[in-house]
Each structure stands twice: as C-alpha cells, then as structure tokens.
Amino acid sequence: MFYNFPGGAAGEQPRSDLMIDRDGNFYGTTSAGGEYGYGTVFRLSPSGAETVLYSFKGHDAGDGAAPQSGVIADRKGNLYGTTSHDGAAPRGPGVVYKLTPDGTETVLRAFTGGKDGKYLDNTLRADGMGNLYGTAADGGYVKHRCDPYGCGTVFRITP
Numbered sequence: 709m710f711y712n713f714p715g716g717a718a719g720e721q722p723r724s725d726l727m728i729d730r731d732g733n734f735y736g737t738t739s740a741g742g743e744y745g746y747g748t749v750f751r752l753s754p755s756g757a758e759t760v761l762y763s764f765k766g767h768d769a770g771d772g773a774a775p776q777s778g779v780i781a782d783r784k785g786n787l788y789g790t791t792s793h794d795g796a797a798p799r800g801p802g803v804v805y806k807l808t809p810d811g812t813e814t815v816l817r818a819f820t821g822g823k824d825g826k827y828l829d830n831t832l833r834a835d836g837m838g839n840l841y842g843t844a845a846d847g848g849y850v851k852h853r854c855d856p857y858g859c860g861t862v863f864r865i866t867p
Contacts, residue, residue: 711756715741718758719748725778725831735761737775737789746773746794749787749807761787762807767794771813772803776829777842785809788816788840788867790828801826801847804840804865816840816865821847825861840865 713720719738727735732754742748742763749762766773772791779789786809791802801819808814819826825844832842841864848854848861 711752711758713738713741713758717741717743717760717763719750719760721747722750723776727778727780729781735779735781735787737778739774739776739792747775747791749775749779749789761811762813764791764794770794770803770818771815772805772818774802778831779807780832780834782834782838788832788834790830790832790842792827792829801844802828804828804832804842806867816867817863819844819847823848823858823861825858825863838867840867 720741721739723739724737734752738748744763744765746764746766748760751759764773765771773794775791777790779787781787787807790804793802801821803818804816806814806816825847827845830843832840834840844861846857848858
C-alpha cells in the first residue's frame with residue numbers, strides 16, 4: 709500500500725490512470741469527495757503526501773463533476789482532463805478542462821450530449837500541435853441501433 713484516500717475533502721473513489729512527472733510525483737483524479745463532493749485532481753509526492761490541486765464544484769459552477777479519467781500535462785505544467793458529468797446541466801454531459809499550475813481551472817468545452825457526445829470517461833491524448841483527442845461513450849449520430857443516445861464520438865479540441 710502506497711496511499712489510502714481518507715475521503716471527504718481529500719477525495720475518494722479514484723478511478724483514473726496515474727500520470728508520473730519527472731520528479732516522481734503521481735497525478736490523478738477522484739470521482740467523488742473533494743471540498744464540494746464532485747471529485748478532485750490530486751498529486752501524490754514520491755513519499756505518498758497528497759495535495760488536492762482542484763475540487764470540482766459541479767453543475768452550479770459548470771466546471772464538471774465525477775472525473776473518471778486521468779490527466780495529461782503539457783510542457784508548461786498545465787494539466788488537461790475530462791469529467792463524465794455536470795458541465796452545463798445536472799447529470800448532463802461532461803467537460804474537457806485545463807488546470808494551470810496555480811490551480812486555475814478553465815473549461816475548454818462543455819459537451820451538449822448531442823452530436824458532440826456525452827459521458828467522457830477516457831484519458832485525453834495530445835498531438836504535437838497541442839490538439840486534444842478523446843472519446844465520449846454516448847452521443848454522436850443516432851441511428852436505430854443506438855437510439856436514443858447515439859453510439860459515441862471521438863472528439864478533437866484545439867486549445
């Protein structure tokens with residue numbers, strides 16, 4: 709055992725991949741807990757000390773909730789990730805977010821749940837030009853086989 713989440717403000721229910729930086733710090737998300745109960749982005753030091761980098765506020769703030777995926781980083785130390793719910797509407801589609809090293813979160817896209825997709829639950833990938841790619845489990849083209857939610861999407865975001 710390396711670290712046990714205590715719940716509450718420290719986060720609970722980690723379901724994400726872990727990212728490791730050059731200094732040996734681990735980064736990930738919890739799908740619940742945090743200051744508002746909607747999940748966190750966290751860092752664990754090589755010795756196992758946790759720092760909550762961000763607590764999601766949910767649909768009232770439009771910043772998302774219940775992240776199910778890990779984060780990726782750019783060269784400036786910004787983190788990028790997705791939430792599965794609560795972008796623009798309660799229990800609605802998720803968001804793609806950017807978290808700066810000082811803890812400022814910016815929603816890069818709030819999904820509508822239509823053709824752009826909904827329920828983002830996979831870790832993003834980036835290309836050499838800074839475009840972000842990911843998948844949404846539902847949404848997209850609706851044809852008989854996938855009624856009423858759609859069969860899912862692959863999306864690209866250019867920050």
